[in-house]
Amino acid sequence: MTDHGEGQAGPDEITHDSLMRRTAERPRRGWRKVLYEATGGRYNPGISEDEAGRNVLLRRIGRQLPGAHRIAVTSIKGGIGKTTVTACLGLTLAEHRGDRVVALDANPDAGTLADRLTGETSITVRQMLEKIDDIDSLTEMSRYTSLAGRLQVLASDQDPAMSEGFNREEYTRISTVLSRFCNILLTDSGTGLVHSAMEGTLELADTVVVVGAPTVDGASRAGKTLDWLAAHGHREHAENAIVVLSQDRASHEVDAEKIHDHFAQRCRAVHSVPSDPHLAAGGRIDLDLLREPTREAFLRIAASVSDDFATR
Incomplete structure (x- = not known):
C-alpha cells in the first residue's frame, strides 16, 4: 500500500466526471x-x-436544501409588483426543483396571490388556523392549499376585517406547519412593514426579496425598505437582500443603470424583470405565456435565492 506523504498528490478521485469521456451536451x-x-442524435x-x-x-x-427555507417578499408600500414577483418566483422554484414549494399570502388587505395563481380563494389561512392542531400530514395540510402546477398556494382572508386578526403568533404557527411538510416557503408579506404578521415573517425569514422599480419613487421605496430593515434589527437581512426591479413601471428619463449600481452596493444581488404583457394584464399567471427574457429573469432571481441554500 503506497503512502502519499504530505504535499504529494494522490491518485485522481474515481467519479463519473473523472472517468467518462467528454461529449458535447445534448x-x-x-x-x-x-x-x-433530425439526425437521430448522430450529429450533435x-x-x-x-x-x-x-x-x-x-x-x-x-x-440541495438541508432543511426548510423561508423567503419573505416585501416592500414598504404596495402597488410595486410584490405579488407578481412572489407568484413567478414560486412557480419557477416549483418547476425546477424536485421538492415541495408553498406560497403563503400574508397580506392583511385581502391579498390577490391566490387569484393570480389558482383562482381558489374559498379556503384561506383562517380555515387552516382553525384546524391547525389537527394537521399532522402533508395530506391534511394540502386540504387548505390549491395548486398552480407544482406550487402549493395558501390564500389570505378575503374579508379585510377578518384578516386584520392574522398576527405575529398566528403567522408563526402557520409557518411552522407549512415548513414541516414543504421545503421552501415563500411569503407575500402584504402592504407595509409594520403590521403584526410582518414581524413574524422577518423573524423567521432566511432570505428577503425587496421589490422596487427603476423609477424615482420605485427606487425610493426599495431603498426605504432596506433602511427600515437595517434600523429595526434586521441589518443582516438588508445586507443579504435580493432587490428585484420591475420594469412594468419605467421611464427613459431615469438612469436605470445608476439605480442598479446603487442597490448593487447595498445588498447581495439586484435583478431587473422586463415589462411583459402577460404580467401587465393582471390575470392568472402562466410561466409558459411569459416572454423568454421574463422567464430568464426569474431564473436568475431563483438562482440568487438558491445560493442561500449552500450557506445553511
Missing part, C-alpha cells in the same frame, strides 16, 4: 435541438452559450 433548445433530433452541434448559461442557473436552482 441541446434542448433552438435550432441545435432540431438538428440533433453542442449547446449554445445562452443554453450553457441557463444550465448553470438551473444547477444553482437545484441546490
Whole structure:
C-alpha cells in the first residue's frame, strides 16, 4: 500500500466526471435541438452559450436544501409588483426543483396571490388556523392549499376585517406547519412593514426579496425598505437582500443603470424583470405565456435565492 506523504498528490478521485469521456451536451433548445433530433442524435452541434448559461442557473436552482427555507417578499408600500414577483418566483422554484414549494399570502388587505395563481380563494389561512392542531400530514395540510402546477398556494382572508386578526403568533404557527411538510416557503408579506404578521415573517425569514422599480419613487421605496430593515434589527437581512426591479413601471428619463449600481452596493444581488404583457394584464399567471427574457429573469432571481441554500 503506497503512502502519499504530505504535499504529494494522490491518485485522481474515481467519479463519473473523472472517468467518462467528454461529449458535447445534448441541446434542448433552438435550432441545435432540431438538428440533433433530425439526425437521430448522430450529429450533435453542442449547446449554445445562452443554453450553457441557463444550465448553470438551473444547477444553482437545484441546490440541495438541508432543511426548510423561508423567503419573505416585501416592500414598504404596495402597488410595486410584490405579488407578481412572489407568484413567478414560486412557480419557477416549483418547476425546477424536485421538492415541495408553498406560497403563503400574508397580506392583511385581502391579498390577490391566490387569484393570480389558482383562482381558489374559498379556503384561506383562517380555515387552516382553525384546524391547525389537527394537521399532522402533508395530506391534511394540502386540504387548505390549491395548486398552480407544482406550487402549493395558501390564500389570505378575503374579508379585510377578518384578516386584520392574522398576527405575529398566528403567522408563526402557520409557518411552522407549512415548513414541516414543504421545503421552501415563500411569503407575500402584504402592504407595509409594520403590521403584526410582518414581524413574524422577518423573524423567521432566511432570505428577503425587496421589490422596487427603476423609477424615482420605485427606487425610493426599495431603498426605504432596506433602511427600515437595517434600523429595526434586521441589518443582516438588508445586507443579504435580493432587490428585484420591475420594469412594468419605467421611464427613459431615469438612469436605470445608476439605480442598479446603487442597490448593487447595498445588498447581495439586484435583478431587473422586463415589462411583459402577460404580467401587465393582471390575470392568472402562466410561466409558459411569459416572454423568454421574463422567464430568464426569474431564473436568475431563483438562482440568487438558491445560493442561500449552500450557506445553511
